[in-house]
């Protein structure tokens with residue numbers, strides 16, 4: 534098992550030491566404030582990738598309640614990822630928010646244009662995507678799905694490692710699914 538409770542930073546040097554606990558347990562409310570910022574064709578691609586990525590975690594017993602909202606009232610203006618408090622300002626407590634970013638995330642070993650962040654205190658997570666040229670043209674569809682799935686995996690409590698999607702593979706393997714299953718059982 535990797536992820537929650539795994540502090541073995543020698544095996545997983547990029548262990549982020551997260552242990553998300555959602556108010557609804559395995560039922561997670563996902564609020565997408567990215568979709569409606571995209572133009573129609575790209576929005577359709579994004580929705581397809583997002584929905585597929587969410588479905589990839591369902592065999593682990595997760596249930597997602599998805600909604601899309603206009604970002605205008607929710608977006609932290611001028612989010613760069615570089616200033617203290619910005620992530621907190623983007624958070625919707627108790628929810629997993631997907632948000633748009635202008636930020637080139639440096640932290641993730643596997644994906645350069647996305648970033649996941651979690652706070653135990655307010656039981657919420659944000660996944661930021663920078664929908665730039667790389668996002669749309671640097672990936673084929675399966676890789677876009679994998680990127681989204683990977684960031685969702687962080688929000689469910691998984692760190693890097695395990696040989697599946699948290700190691701850069703295209704989808705969760707049994708190890709990933711079993712880790713989530715056991716974490717929320």
Ligand SMILES: [Zn+2]
Nearest residue numbers: 641642643683
């Ligand atoms: Zn990652």
